[in-house]
Structure formats: structure tokens, C-alpha cells
Amino acid sequence: MPSVSVDIREPHEDSALQTPAWQHGVLDPQGPIAAAERTILLNATVIMLAVVVPVILMTLAFAWWFRAGNKWARRLPEWAWSGPVEVTVWAIPTLVVLFLGGIAWIGAHDLDPARPLASKAAPLEVQVVSLDWKWLFIYPAQGVASVNRLVVPAGTPLRLQLTSASVMNSFFVPQLGSQIYTMPGMTTTLHLQADRPGSYAGLSAQFSGDGFSDMRFDAVALPAAAFAQWLASARADPDTLDAPAYTALARPGVAASAATFGHVAPGMFKAILATSVKQATPAPSMAME
Amino acid sequence: MFGRLTWDAFPVHDPIPLFAAGFVLLVLAGVLLLVTVKGWWPTLWRDWITSVDHKRVGVMYVLLALVMLVRGFIDALMMRSQLALAAGHAPGYLPPAHYDQIFSAHGTIMIFFVGMTFMVGLMNFAVPLQIGARDVAFPVLNSVSFWLTAAGVLLVNVSLVVGEFARTGWLAYPPLSELAFSPGVGVDYYLWALQISGVGTLLSGINLTTTILKMRTPGMGYSRMPIFTWTALASNLLIIAAFPILTATLGMLLLDRYLGFHFFTNEAGGNAMMYVNLIWAWGHPEVYILILPAFGIFSEVIATFSGKPLFGYRSMAIATMAICMLSFMVWLHHFFTMGAGADVNGFFGIATTIIAVPTGVKIFNWLFTLYGGTLRFETPLLWAIGFIVTFVVGGASGVLLAIPPADFQLHNSLFLVAHFHNVIIGGVVFGAFAGYTYWFPKAFGFRLHDGLGKAVFWCWFIGFWLAFLPLYALGLMGATRRMQHYPETGWQPFMVVALVGALVILAGIVLTGVQLVVSVRARERLRDANGDPWDGRTLEWATRSPPPAWNFGVLPQVSGLDEFWEAKRCNGGALVAARGEGARPLQVPRPSALGVVLAFFAFVAGFALVWHILWLAGLALSCIVVACLLRAWQTEHEVELNAADIAGRDGARP
Numbered sequence: 001m002p003s004v005s006v007d008i009r010e011p012h013e014d015s016a017l018q019t020p021a022w023q024h025g026v027l028d029p030q031g032p033i034a035a036a037e038r039t040i041l042l043n044a045t046v047i048m049l050a051v052v053v054p055v056i057l058m059t060l061a062f063a064w065w066f067r068a069g070n071k072w073a074r075r076l077p078e079w080a081w082s083g084p085v086e087v088t089v090w091a092i093p094t095l096v097v098l099f100l101g102g103i104a105w106i107g108a109h110d111l112d113p114a115r116p117l118a119s120k121a122a123p124l125e126v127q128v129v130s131l132d133w134k135w136l137f138i139y140p141a142q143g144v145a146s147v148n149r150l151v152v153p154a155g156t157p158l159r160l161q162l163t164s165a166s167v168m169n170s171f172f173v174p175q176l177g178s179q180i181y182t183m184p185g186m187t188t189t190l191h192l193q194a195d196r197p198g199s200y201a202g203l204s205a206q207f208s209g210d211g212f213s214d215m216r217f218d219a220v221a222l223p224a225a226a227f228a229q230w231l232a233s234a235r236a237d238p239d240t241l242d243a244p245a246y247t248a249l250a251r252p253g254v255a256a257s258a259a260t261f262g263h264v265a266p267g268m269f270k271a272i273l274a275t276s277v278k279q280a281t282p283a284p285s286m287a288m289e
Numbered sequence: 290m291f292g293r294l295t296w297d298a299f300p301v302h303d304p305i306p307l308f309a310a311g312f313v314l315l316v317l318a319g320v321l322l323l324v325t326v327k328g329w330w331p332t333l334w335r336d337w338i339t340s341v342d343h344k345r346v347g348v349m350y351v352l353l354a355l356v357m358l359v360r361g362f363i364d365a366l367m368m369r370s371q372l373a374l375a376a377g378h379a380p381g382y383l384p385p386a387h388y389d390q391i392f393s394a395h396g397t398i399m400i401f402f403v404g405m406t407f408m409v410g411l412m413n414f415a416v417p418l419q420i421g422a423r424d425v426a427f428p429v430l431n432s433v434s435f436w437l438t439a440a441g442v443l444l445v446n447v448s449l450v451v452g453e454f455a456r457t458g459w460l461a462y463p464p465l466s467e468l469a470f471s472p473g474v475g476v477d478y479y480l481w482a483l484q485i486s487g488v489g490t491l492l493s494g495i496n497l498t499t500t501i502l503k504m505r506t507p508g509m510g511y512s513r514m515p516i517f518t519w520t521a522l523a524s525n526l527l528i529i530a531a532f533p534i535l536t537a538t539l540g541m542l543l544l545d546r547y548l549g550f551h552f553f554t555n556e557a558g559g560n561a562m563m564y565v566n567l568i569w570a571w572g573h574p575e576v577y578i579l580i581l582p583a584f585g586i587f588s589e590v591i592a593t594f595s596g597k598p599l600f601g602y603r604s605m606a607i608a609t610m611a612i613c614m615l616s617f618m619v620w621l622h623h624f625f626t627m628g629a630g631a632d633v634n635g636f637f638g639i640a641t642t643i644i645a646v647p648t649g650v651k652i653f654n655w656l657f658t659l660y661g662g663t664l665r666f667e668t669p670l671l672w673a674i675g676f677i678v679t680f681v682v683g684g685a686s687g688v689l690l691a692i693p694p695a696d697f698q699l700h701n702s703l704f705l706v707a708h709f710h711n712v713i714i715g716g717v718v719f720g721a722f723a724g725y726t727y728w729f730p731k732a733f734g735f736r737l738h739d740g741l742g743k744a745v746f747w748c749w750f751i752g753f754w755l756a757f758l759p760l761y762a763l764g765l766m767g768a769t770r771r772m773q774h775y776p777e778t779g780w781q782p783f784m785v786v787a788l789v790g791a792l793v794i795l796a797g798i799v800l801t802g803v804q805l806v807v808s809v810r811a812r813e814r815l816r817d818a819n820g821d822p823w824d825g826r827t828l829e830w831a832t833r834s835p836p837p838a839w840n841f842g843v844l845p846q847v848s849g850l851d852e853f854w855e856a857k858r859c860n861g862g863a864l865v866a867a868r869g870e871g872a873r874p875l876q877v878p879r880p881s882a883l884g885v886v887l888a889f890f891a892f893v894a895g896f897a898l899v900w901h902i903l904w905l906a907g908l909a910l911s912c913i914v915v916a917c918l919l920r921a922w923q924t925e926h927e928v929e930l931n932a933a934d935i936a937g938r939d940g941a942r943p
């Protein structure tokens with residue numbers, strides 16, 4: 001039985017928590033994906049409000065005007081069908097849906113999580129593993145790893161490969177955009193980018209057990225120079241992420257604070273993918289890649 | 290002897306469940322004592338527990354739903370108060386192990402044992418009356434369905450005291466719900482409760498579908514069926530198509546947990562995504578099983594209280610069946626965020642938005658039913674207008690979530706939570722209360738107190754918006770569902786407002802009880818003397834209130850839509866008798882204890898399986914088989930009533 005010690009996290013020093021609540025949600029995008037998604041969100045809302053608001057007003061107006069006590073109202077007690085009205089009531093929602101369906105189709109393709117971002121810079125590869133109940137970020141090219149802190153260079157596209165070591169979770173940084181599930185034995189792919197330096201709150205959006213609420217992490221975007229500096233300091237960390245270190249990390253529990261590993265055993269991500277399915281069955285390919 | 294059941298299963302150290310259990314047992318003991326002292330047992334046994342009369346079964350369904358609404362709502366209050374407290378470093382008062390059970394139980398109870406149960410109850414009560422039938426097609430099976438639902442309810446509530454409930458969320462996604470991650474009995478309680486009540490629901494769906502297809506009174510073609518009956522038909526067809534998927538899916542999870550299968554496990558080739566697909570192949574039709582009857586109720590209420598026929602009846606029927614079909618083609622929108630790929634997501638996004646077309650048509654048709662009417666603002670109409678205003682917002686937020694890139698941002702957020710409460714409270718709950726108020730006089734012969742009914746409406750209406758507007762906002766701020774605490778203190782004011790909203794709804798629920806008591810006491814003043822308190826349009830209002838066990842002594846001949854309305858206009862409300870009616874004696878089914886007996890043993894079997902008490906499970910299952918066999922050998926199922934009996938007990942109306 002996995003048990004969790006619910007220790008309260010260290011006080012958050014991030015500026016994100018001190019700013020007003022509105023300023024770090026999906027309406028305050030800090031990357032191209034989140035910005036495009038906010039545009040779709042707002043456009044679709046406006047299109048629907050154009051129908052919804054008149055409907056609400058008409059409902060209230062009709063209800064008030066045709067009240068039994070109103071002697072001015074013209075009653076139509078037999079009026080139950082009208083060709084033009086029928087055509088109109090089928091046409092209005094159909095037109096709205098044609099419009100929104102177009103947005104849905106184009107949006108699903110333009111903002112497909114697996115689609116690489118257009119950029120001159122080469123994407124940074126990060127492998128993401130959800131554990132009970134913490135996040136492991138492996139930088140395969142750089143050979144370092146980090147727990148509960150995703151440090152990235154600002155203005156550079158990210159290519160995230162995600163899996164889970166135990167149950168399903170959903171990787172989500174609201175200000176950077178699109179969330180995606182992490183699932184054991186399977187990998188999902190997500191492309192994101194942070195435009196500006198800053199610290200953005202990240203979380204799991206899929207319930208994963210008793211320590212779920214503490215699966216918070218920080219996505220920290222740094223200027224290129226600062227990122228290089230961070231990498232250097234991370235590499236200086238004496239800890240190595242190898243099989244024993246991973247086994248200790250994977251034990252159910254909440255991470256007390258962020259940690260780094262200066263070295264990562266090669267093929268760690270593949271090994272995690274394989275161990276989470278325990279036996280040598282090929283990973284199901286249904287939702288993948 | 291007792292499998293895995295030990296004294297540790299009882300929460301002797303946990304004050305909240307202990308207190309809750311003590312309170313429930315006290316109330317139960319009080320009720321039993323009252324029944325015994327007053328000598329009500331024979332009546333209770335004969336007229337209710339063993340009754341196979343669709344009206345009484347319907348009333349019991351609704352009563353069960355109201356009781357479970359209280360249980361589910363207490364869960365809601367606990368969640369809202371936990372989240373109002375647990376900001377920053379505050380842990381709140383509910384540890385995760387307890388909090389996780391509460392939100393799982395809340396969802397399970399509200400969907401299965403409040404929404405479903407309420408709607409099935411109203412359909413059971415009203416559909417046979419509306420189509421001029423004397424009962425449902427299989428009256429004893431109807432009683433079995435109800436009692437199996439009650440057995441599921443009992444199992445869920447027992448988990449409060451003995452052991453624990455699932456800590457997985459109301460859909461119990463694997464691998465979290467597999468033995469490796471949920472070794473306790475919680476998921477087993479969830480699974481067995483839903484398996485038992487699910488069989489009841491499926492049987493009820495078959496029963497009502499058969500009733501509507503085969504037992505309409507002479508002359509009532511499909512184009513003359515009241516619109517509520519249309520929506521009931523759509524809903525029950527969905528039950529027949531969708532519930533076997535649920536039973537099979539949960540059955541596979543049971544095999545994983547009990548016999549070491551690997552359908553959805555991480556290892557040995559299992560695939561949890563299969564479960565997610567299957568559960569939503571049931572789960573999406575499920576929400577239409579709930580909402581379609583509510584649409585039907587609003588259609589009846591709006592037409593009745595406008596004094597007009599429903600506008601665009603054919604459009605309404607077509608839209609209902611269109612929703613019925615489309616609801617099976619959209620399940621993937623519940624997991625756009627699992628990386629299915631752009632074409633698949635795009636397809637399901639479009640399919641989902643298409644459902645907004647027939648739904649929009651319905652809204653407009655209600656609007657034009659109001660137009661030119663003479664509106665009487667009785668309580669049911671208030672619920673209906675509150676519904677339109679609330680539901681269009683919930684529908685719009687739903688269409689938003691149907692657009693994959695928007696869903697990538699809002700999936701599993703409190704925005705989503707606000708959306709589905711917006712459609713379920715604004716649609717299903719408002720519809721249930723409208724139907725409850727509308728048909729109450731038909732069931733009991735007196736109306737519910739009007740002023741208190743309106744107070745209940747305003748509490749729910751205002752309370753809903755107070756509770757869920759902040760959740761929409763929080764979702765946009767990045768707050769996710771099922772959190773037990775959160776570091777962002779900026780979210781706390783919104784959580785507090787949501788708690789206040791929940792308290793306003795609480796006032797509405799309390800007032801529902803007050804309304805019932807006050808109405809019973811003032812029943813002489815609220816008496817429905819002629820069986821038609823609202824100036825109704827459909828056949829149920831042509832019977833006296835409450836109707837006799839056989840509903841119609843003489844089956845009416847139907848020659849148009851709104852038959853009773855036409856009869857009132859043309860010949861003082863007297864219906865034309867169908868040919869050959871009145872000559873034959875009536876067959877009325879005898880009461881049967883089969884339902885309650887089967888449900889008792891089903892409950893025992895479920896409980897025994899949860900705790901791995903195999904001998905007891907085997908014994909209970911054998912008893913079920915024996916009870917069915919005994920029933921099969923019974924020959925006298927009906928009582929015959931001749932014309933004199935009927936005339937003597939049927940009153941003036943046919």
C-alpha cells in the first residue's frame with residue numbers, strides 16, 4: 001500500500017505566487033502555444049456569446065411579456081409550427097457549428113502536441129517521467145536530470161517525451177499551453193516554448209493518488225547564458241541518476257524539494273518505459289507517437 | 290470465516306465516518322420504530338416494498354434519489370469547505386486518504402444514485418400514464434430493477450462504515466484502480482455497487498423501451514406520443530445500448546482485481562487506455578441518458594404552463610433522436626489530451642460540436658413555445674426558465690471544451706468541473722425538480738406548497754451561480770480538479786465564494802424537506818380534486834389523482850397530439866374509449882417480493898465478494914437462483930377485476 005507523508009512544502013519563493021491570481025493562468029500566456037490557444041478560447045467564446053446572450057435575453061423578455069397578467073400581449077394559443085422559424089432554428093446552430101467545427105479541425109492540426117514548432121533554434125529534448133508523486137525531467141543530450149524543476153532556455157522550442165512510472169498523470173504548465181497525459185509503458189510527445197524568462201507553475205492535471213496535490217513543479221525559463229550556467233552547475237552535482245537512485249526516487253512519496261542529478265545513466269528513459277510494464281511485452285501503440 | 294473482514298475495517302478512530310454512521314443508524318432506527326409503533330408494516334410491505342405498480346415503484350425511485358441527494362451533497366459540502374480552508378500552507382481538515390474517497394463517492398452517487406435514479410423514477414411514473422398503458426410491460430421486473438438499484442445504494446453507504454470507498458475518482462481509471470495501486474476494498478465496493486445497480490438499470494431500460502414500443506393505447510402512433518415519452522424512449526434505448534458496455538468494462542476490471550487478469554494492468558500486455566475508451570463509450574451516452582428525460586420534462590412543463598402546444602413537435606422528436614445517435618460518436622472528447630493525433634481529435638471535436646445543433650434547435654423551440662403563450666408562473670415553469678438561462682451557458686462552455694486546443698488548456702480543470710455541473714445541475718437537477726413538482730399532485734392527490742417550491746428554486750438558481758462561476762474563473766487561472774490543497778492563496782477568495790454558493794444550495798435542499806412536510810400537513814387545502822391541477826395536455830391528467838392501480842379502467846382512443854387537451858376543448862374532458870374496451874375484466878398484477886428478495890441476496894453477495902467471504906457469496910448467489918426458480922413455478926401472477934370493481938373504485942373518469 002503506497003503511503004504518503006503529507007509534509008507541507010517548503011514556502012514558495014516564486015514571484016508567481018505573489019502576483020494576483022489572474023496573472024498566471026491560461027489567460028496570461030508566455031509561449032506561442034498558450035497564446036494561440038488563448039486566441040481560440042476567446043474567439044470561440046465570442047462566437048458563442050453572440051448566440052447565447054440573445055437567447056438568454058429573449059427567454060427573459062418572452063417570459064416577462066407573455067405573463068398571464070399582461071393585457072397588452074397578443075396571444076397565439078394555437079401557434080405551434082412555422083416553416084421559416086423552423087428553418088431559422090436549424091440554420092443558426094448549424095452555421096455556428098460549421099464555424100466552430102472549422103476552428104476545431106484547424107486548431108487540432110495546428111496545435112497538435114506532436115507537431116514541432118516552427119523555429120530557427122534547434123529544439124531542446126527533455127524526457128519527462130511522472131512518478132508517485134513527483135516529476136523527473138531528464139535532459140538526454142546534456143546528461144543531467146532534475147526533480148520537480150523543469151529548467152529551459154527562453155525562446156527555444158522544447159520537445160518533450162513523456163511517460164509515467166506508475167499511474168496516469170497529466171503534465172501541464174498553464175502559461176505555456178497544452179497539457180498531455182503521461183501513461184505507463186507508453187510515450188506521448190509535446191512541443192512547447194517559453195518566450196520570456198520567468199518561473200511558471202506546473203502541475204499534474206490527472207488525479208494520481210494520495211500525493212496528487214503535491215505534484216507541483218516549476219517550469220523555469222532562463223536567458224540562454226543563464227541556462228548554460230544552470231547546466232554547468234547541474235553537471236557539477238555529484239548525484240548520478242542510475243538504477244538504484246531511480247528506485248529510491250520512484251518510491252511513493254512527495255518530494256520535499258527540487259533536486260538535480262549531475263549525471264544520468266544512458267538509456268534511463270527507455271529503461272523506465274520498460275520497467276513500468278515489468279515484462280517484455282511491446283508497449284501498446286494505440287495513442288502513441 | 291469472514292474473509293478479509295476484521296475489526297480494523299471499522300473506523301473506530303475516525304470521528305467523521307463514525308459520527309455520520311451513528312447519525313444514519315439513529316435516523317434509521319427512528320424510522321423503523323415509528324413504522325412499528327404506528328403499525329405500518331403490513332401497509333409498507335404490501336403497498337410499497339412488494340408493489341409492482343409502476344407509479345409506486347417510480348415514487349420509491351424518486352424518494353431514494355432525494356435521500357442520496359442529501360448524502361452526495363454532504364460530500365460536496367465537505368469538499369467545498371476543505372478547499373475554502375486548504376490554501377497556502379494550510380492542510381485543511383480532510384487528509385488526502387479521506388478527501389479522495391469523498392470526491393469519488395460524490396461523483397458516483399450523484400450520477401448513478403441521484404441523477405439516474407431520479408430520472409428513472411420519473412419515467413417509471415409518468416410514461417405509462419402518458420401513453421395510456423395500465424402498467425409497464427414487465428411489472429415484476431420493474432420492482433426487481435428498483436430494488437437492485439437500492440442494493441447498490443446500500444453497498445456504497447456501507448462502505449462509509451465498513452472499510453473504505455474508492456479513492457480513484459468516479460470512473461476509477463486504471464492503473465490507479467488496479468490492485469497494484471489500490472489494494473484496499475474501496476474499488477471493490479465501487480465495482481460491485483455499480484455492477485448490481487447497473488443490472489437494475491439495464492432491466493429498467495429494457496422494460497420501459499418495451500412499454501413505449503408495444504403498449505401505447507390504440508391510436509397513439511409515434512407522431513402522437515407526448516414529447517416526454519419520446520425523450521424517455523431515446524434515453525432507454527441509450528441505456529440498452531450503453532449499460533452492457535459498462536458492465537463488461539467493470540467486469541474486466543473485476544477480473545483483473547480478483548483473478549489476476551491483465552486487461553488494464555501496466556504489465557503483461559494490459560492497456561489502461563482500453564478502459565478509458567470503453568468507460569467513455571458508456572460514459573458519454575450516460576450524460577444523455579440523464580439529460581434527455583429532463584429535456585422532455587421541460588417540454589411538457591413549458592407547453593402546459595404557456596397554454597400552448599409545444600412548438601415544432603416534429604423538430605423536437607427528430608432532435609431528440611439525433612442526440613440519441615450522436616451521443617455514441619463523441620466519447621473521445623473526454624481524452625483529447627491523451628495524444629490521439631490531430632485527425633482523430635479533429636474528428637471527435639467536430640462530432641461533439643454537431644450535438645449543439647439539435648440541442649440548439651430544442652432551446653429555440655422552447656423559446657417559441659413561450660412566444661404567444663399565456664404564462665402561469667407556477668414552480669415548474671420557474672425551473673424551466675431557470676434551466677434555459679443556465680443551460681445555454683453550460684452548453685456554450687461545453688462546445689468550447691469540444692475544440693481540442695481549448696481542451697488542451699481546460700481539460701480536468703475546475704473550468705471543466707464548472708461546465709459539467711452547469712449542465713447537470715442546470716439541466717438534470719432543475720429538470721428533476723420540475724418533474725417532481727409537476728407530477729407530485731398526480732402521485733399523491735395534492736400539490737406541493739408553491740411558495741416554498743419557488744424558494745427552493747431560487748436557492749438552487751442563485752446557489753448554483755455562486756458556487757460555479759468562481760470555478761470557471763479558477764479553471765482559467767490553472768486550478769485543476771481533485772486537488773486536496775493548493776499553494777496559491779490568490780485562489781482562496783474564489784473558493785470561499787463557491788462554499789457560500791454551496792451553502793445557499795443547502796438551504797434549497799433543507800427547504801425541499803420543509804416543503805414536503807408543510808404540504809403533507811396542508812394537503813386538504815392543496816387537494817387536487819379533479820386530477821388536472823395544471824390544466825394539462827397529455828393523458829396522465831385525464832386520470833384521477835392518485836390514479837387507480839390500473840391507471841385507465843377503459844383505455845382511451847387517441848386521435849391526435851395532446852389528446853386530453855382536445856378532449857377538454859371538445860367534450861368536457863371525456864376521452865373516447867378504444868374499441869372493445871370495458872367488455873373484458875382487467876388483469877392487475879399481484880404484489881411480488883421477488884425484487885426485494887433478489888436485491889437482498891445481491892447485496893449480501895456483493896458485500897461478501899468485497900471482503901472475499903467466498904462461502905457467503907456462493908450461498909447468496911445460490912439463493913438468487915432458487916428465488917428465481919420459485920418464482921418461475923408460481924402460476925398465479927394476476928388478480929382479475931370485473932367491471933363492477935372498476936366502476937366502484939375508479940371514480941367518475943374513465
